[in-house]
Amino acid sequence: MSELGHTPVLMGEVLSALAPKVGEVAVDCTAGHGGHAAAVALRLGPTGTMVLLDMDGGNLEIARARVEAVSDGPRVLAFHESFAGVASLMDRLELRADVVLADLGFASSQVDDASRGLSFSRDGPLDMRLNPAAPVTAAMLVNTSGEAELERVIREFGEERLSWAIARKIVAARREGPIQTTGRLAEVVRSAFPAGARHMMGIDPATRTFQALRIAVNDELGHLDALLDAIERGARVAATGAAGSGRGGWLAVGARVGVITFHSLEDRPVKQRLSAGVRDGLLAFIGEQPACASDAEVLANPRSRSAKLRAVVVGSL
Numbered sequence: 664m665s666e667l668g669h670t671p672v673l674m675g676e677v678l679s680a681l682a683p684k685v686g687e688v689a690v691d692c693t694a695g696h697g698g699h700a701a702a703v704a705l706r707l708g709p710t711g712t713m714v715l716l717d718m719d720g721g722n723l724e725i726a727r728a729r730v731e732a733v734s735d736g737p738r739v740l741a742f743h744e745s746f747a748g749v750a751s752l753m754d755r756l757e758l759r760a761d762v763v764l765a766d767l768g769f770a771s772s773q774v775d776d777a778s779r780g781l782s783f784s785r786d787g788p789l790d791m792r793l794n795p796a797a798p799v800t801a802a803m804l805v806n807t808s809g810e811a812e813l814e815r816v817i818r819e820f821g822e823e824r825l826s827w828a829i830a831r832k833i834v835a836a837r838r839e840g841p842i843q844t845t846g847r848l849a850e851v852v853r854s855a856f857p858a859g860a861r862h863m864m865g866i867d868p869a870t871r872t873f874q875a876l877r878i879a880v881n882d883e884l885g886h887l888d889a890l891l892d893a894i895e896r897g898a899r900v901a902a903t904g905a906a907g908s909g910r911g912g913w914l915a916v917g918a919r920v921g922v923i924t925f926h927s928l929e930d931r932p933v934k935q936r937l938s939a940g941v942r943d944g945l946l947a948f949i950g951e952q953p954a955c956a957s958d959a960e961v962l963a964n965p966r967s968r969s970a971k972l973r974a975v976v977v978g979s980l
């Protein structure tokens with residue numbers, strides 16, 4: 664793996680839950696470095712189709728090359744788009760998905776690349792955009808938002824108890840000049856914590872604030888909500904179609920859909936919305952519990968520690 668690589672999480676669990684088959688249409692909503700997509704593509708064979716999406720054009724190209732290199736692999740269609748628009752994309756392509764995967768958040772390579780501004784441990788420009796063409800950077804947010812708005816973002820998206828103290832420190836610090844780097848922001852955030860507490864936290868005191876800003880800059884929860892809407896609508900149309908209306912949708916009856924989350928702000932809406940689909944008889948859970956990483960995987964890839972895969976089938980099992 665290259666220095667800026669990404670190790671896919673829960674690979675065995677994804678393949679077993681989503682069970683891709685020869686000739687099927689699969690959508691990887693978060694292509695990343697194409698680790699999951701290449702493994703799925705192997706199982707689709709030359710008669711299958713693999714649709715790749717990523718907001719990060721660089722990652723999309725890495726994934727495309729990796730999946731195209733799969734021998735006897737499927738047709739590959741790659742789009743530099745958010746998964747928020749996956750239903751209309753599939754409509755445009757006149758395709759119906761049998762397999763859908765969304766592995767949320769960011770790739771390790773994006774955090775490890777200091778120039779993306781996602782890391783509090785590597786100094787870089789305060790950017791945080793997963794899509795470098797998006798209009799708002801973290802620096803814009805940090806230097807122009809009012810104290811109350813900063814406090815809300817840090818509390819809601821970082822679940823940070825000291826949000827008020829951090830917002831106050833940021834506003835005071837930027838009076839001396841705009842906060843332009845991740846190193847400077849991390850220093851300001853850390854200064855909001857009592858010195859004794861900093862060493863006892865187990866994580867860097869800047870962790871939650873950086874998570875909050877990344878979620879806000881990329882509107883991550885808004886995009887996730889749109890994806891969950893699309894899954895619900897797709898399942899509803901599939902159910903209606905199955906009842907004989909003949910209308911199409913972007914999800915096939917029997918499609919397997921998996922979402923991998925890394926923290927509770929992502930996992931909560933996924934759990935709630937999929938459970939609602941199950942209650943409405945549109946979806947059925949694959950597995951009684953979400954799949955988590957084994958001890959061996961956590962040891963080999965610490966990032967997998969918080970990963971949870973929730974998978975459903977469209978229709979009934």
Ligand SMILES: C[S@@+](CC[C@H](N)C(=O)[O-])C[C@H]1O[C@@H](n2cnc3c(N)ncnc32)[C@H](O)[C@@H]1O
Pocket residue numbers: 669670671672692693694695696697698699700716717718719722744745746747766767768769770793886887
């Ligand atoms: C955890 S990585 C995926 C890794 C991938 N499964 C692999 O095996 O390499 C998440 C990817 O999703 C992309 N991403 C995040 N939000 C997105 C969105 N709303 N739409 C499309 N891609 C998104 C990120 O740019 C990143 O490349």
